[in-house]
């Protein structure tokens with residue numbers, strides 16, 4: 607099959623900077639571009655090699671023969687234009703959140719199923735090289751995670767829906783990707799009036815838990831993840847800092863110091879704890895170690911295109927799309943916090 611013909615709706619800041627440039631890394635070409643603002647649509651078609659520019663998504667969908675459509679903009683756009691795409695039986699990739707509400711996200715998934723096609727949500731963190739490497743270790747049976755901590759303090763505001771749908775959806779989805787479906791959520795909010803922070807504990811149906819530190823007075827970019835478990839038969843944990851730094855810690859010598867009969871007998875043991883680290887090496891040009899790959903944007907676009915070519919459900923497809931939204935729906939219903947069950951739909 608020739609390269610897929612992709613249509614793209616939305617020529618905003620994030621789409622233009624982080625997603626359009628990724629198309630060149632996937633087996634596709636940009637066929638058509640759409641934005642309400644004609645200048646933006648024509649600009650993106652010109653810069654990224656689109657064959658045609660439109661200001662009306664319905665007109666674009668009727669005029670073009672597209673194999674897949676990407677929609678990136680406000681959450682309502684994902685739901686409305688996304689529905690138009692799916693009703694035509696065309697596979698859809700929408701940015702997170704898939705819609706502004708759980709009900710609208712569920713409707714999107716229903717529409718995809720009714721029309722025999724797929725909807726994928728752009729949970730790009732799963733495709734980041736570090737988080738992806740941990741997934742690969744799990745798939746290879748080398749890492750069995752037991753619990754995790756996710757510090758996501760990028761969001762410094764006091765809008766609960768804004769924070770949950772705009773940012774926290776990422777660590778919630780990551781936690782689900784490592785520990786499985788969520789059975790119960792406990793939330794403790796702290797609101798200073800200008801900054802809202804939220805402590806969240808997810809109890810997964812696997813019996814494992816994850817803990818999320820959201821919002822807060824952190825530096826603007828602050829993302830820190832720790833995943834504990836058994837690595838290659840040893841107790842240990844992974845640390846991911848700012849997406850690009852990965853550490854693997856495993857316990858040597860049982861993980862404890864030798865009890866020496868006297869202080870004079872103490873001998874330092876260098877393998878008390880084994881630590882391996884990975885970080886990008888920018889010393890020489892290396893295509894794989896640039897931000898698009900490190901952050902997961904290239905992997906996300908590739909997964910969308912490959913899933914279409916291989917006639918399969920994408921990794922962050924219909925089922926996965928709703929899981930994080932269900933947790934967020936519960937949190938939004940109970941802004942004062944507490945412990946609540948999460949249904950699996």
Ligand SMILES: NC(=O)c1ccc[n+]([C@@H]2O[C@H](COP(=O)([O-])OP(=O)(O)OC[C@H]3O[C@@H](n4cnc5c(N)ncnc54)[C@H](O)[C@@H]3O)[C@@H](O)[C@H]2O)c1
Nearest residue numbers: 616617618619620621640641642643678679683701702703
């Ligand atoms: N994963 C990430 O790292 C990340 C980062 C930033 C933003 N995002 C997500 O990206 C989205 C925002 O993307 P952006 O910054 O590119 O958007 P933006 O808000 O900058 O621009 C949206 C564009 O969509 C166009 N638009 C609106 N309605 C339309 C319609 N009916 N038909 C055609 N075009 C229409 C607007 O004219 C505008 O140009 C949000 O959903 C956000 O959650 C994700």
